[in-house]
Each structure stands twice: as structure tokens, then as C-alpha cells.
Amino acid sequence: MTMSLNGKIVGKYHQAKNAGDAGELFYHAAFEPGGAFDPNEGWLSGRKTTDDNFTFYKQPDLDKTAARVPDGDFIVPNTHPKYYFSIDPHGRLGWESNQLHYNDTTATVVEVLTNQASNAYKAFLRQKQISYVIAGDKILDAPLAISKLTKAFNLHRIMLGGGGVLNWSFIKQGLCDEVSIVLIPGVDGDSQTPALFQPLPTDDPDKLVNFTLKSATPVGDTVWLRYSISNS
Structure with a gap:
């Protein structure tokens, strides 16, 4: 996923300066030959x-x-x-x-x-x-x-790409083994847009998912974060 610095996955922050660099990094990693998730x-x-x-x-x-x-x-x-x-x-x-x-x-x-x-x-x-x-x-x-x-x-290998409710649903059921996030260096003021993980009102508020950092790679003004997931 690409994500704003305040955890949003939809919004005008995609127009931020150097957001294009983050988009190119995301596309290469996820879809192009030689990317991190090739073959996908x-x-x-x-x-x-x-x-x-x-x-x-x-x-x-x-x-x-x-x-x-x-x-x-x-x-x-x-x-x-x-x-x-x-x-x-x-x-x-x-x-x-x-x-x-x-x-x-x-x-x-x-x-x-x-x-x-x-x-x-x-x-x-x-x-x-x-x-x-x-x-x-x-x-x-x-x-x-x-x-x-x-x-x-x-x-x-299947790549899960949103939205926030689906991301959380798959994470909490133990169906994902890695989270890959490309941070876009921008934030907008919309408080209603969905976050990377969007629990439903019926979800258990005490549900905790643990993540372990695999790598943090700076690329210009963005950072590519990769986490492994543990549901224990």
C-alpha cells in the first residue's frame, strides 16, 4: 500500500511533492519484473x-x-x-x-x-x-x-491492496505474512478518509496484532517499510 504520513490510504496527499517518486517505487516493487514481489x-x-x-x-x-x-x-x-x-x-x-x-x-x-x-x-x-x-x-x-x-x-503469492476494512479483516484472520508500506511525504486535512487498517464497529477493540520490522528503506523523501506479522 501507499500511505500518507498520518496513516491514510485515500486523499489529496497523493498530490504532495515527490508523491510521484513514491508511486513509482510502489509500482516497481509490486508489479514490475525484478521487484520485491516478483513473481506476483x-x-x-x-x-x-x-x-x-x-x-x-x-x-x-x-x-x-x-x-x-x-x-x-x-x-x-x-x-x-x-x-x-x-x-x-x-x-x-x-x-x-x-x-x-x-x-x-x-x-x-x-x-x-x-x-x-x-x-x-x-x-x-x-x-x-x-x-x-x-x-x-x-x-x-x-x-x-x-x-x-x-x-x-x-x-x-497474492498481494492484498485495500481497502482498509479488507486489510484489517485479512490481517486479524492471519491471512497475511507481510505488510509493505510506501510512505508518501504528505498529509491532507480530511478526517473522514480510511486508514490503512479500518476495523468495523463489531470488531474486538482488544484485538492486538504484532509486527516485526524487516526493513526500512529511504528513497528520496519517502520511506519503504516492510513488516512481518505475528498474530500470537
């Missing part, structure tokens, strides 16, 4: 992060009279070496293609749904040739999602 077979984000960056809040073109689709997951053979996994429990994202482009990276889209997603939405994904897995009944079963994705797509 895919990255995973939540619905809002996906809408903010890729689907732009477009409504899916649903056929509510679509024939009932088969139960279970729907897996399409991959056409690119990288995947984008979107956590979309209710099936709301308006994809126009089964591929997306992020800078020089092309990725194949995969949806992670729950049983709350409608038949019409699953039919929509099938028509777009977008793979999906079902993980959970009313809420996301994150361990099941990771297990299904790992097996279906022969994955060895």
Missing part, C-alpha cells in the same frame, strides 16, 4: 477500491430473466499471467471486460462472491467470461476464498 501472480482488492480504480461505479447490465446458472464456482482458463481478484460479496461491479489494465500491467479479472450474489449477476459474469468463486453465505469467508483461489489458479 495476482492482487486482491475490495469492491470500493475496484469501483474507485477500474469499474468507476458503472451498473452491471443484468438480465433478471436469465436461466439459472449451475451451482458453485465458474472458472475460465487464464489468458494472462496475472489476475485481479475483486471481493464483491453481493455482486455489484459493472465490468465491461474480463481483463483490466493498470499502467503496464494486464490482468484477468476474477470475482469473489458470496451466496448473496444474484443469479442474474452470475449469469452476467459468465457472459463476460469472468471467473468467480463463491466464498461464504451472507458475508465473505476469507480463508475459504484464499483456499479456492489458490487451488483454482495455482497461486503461490
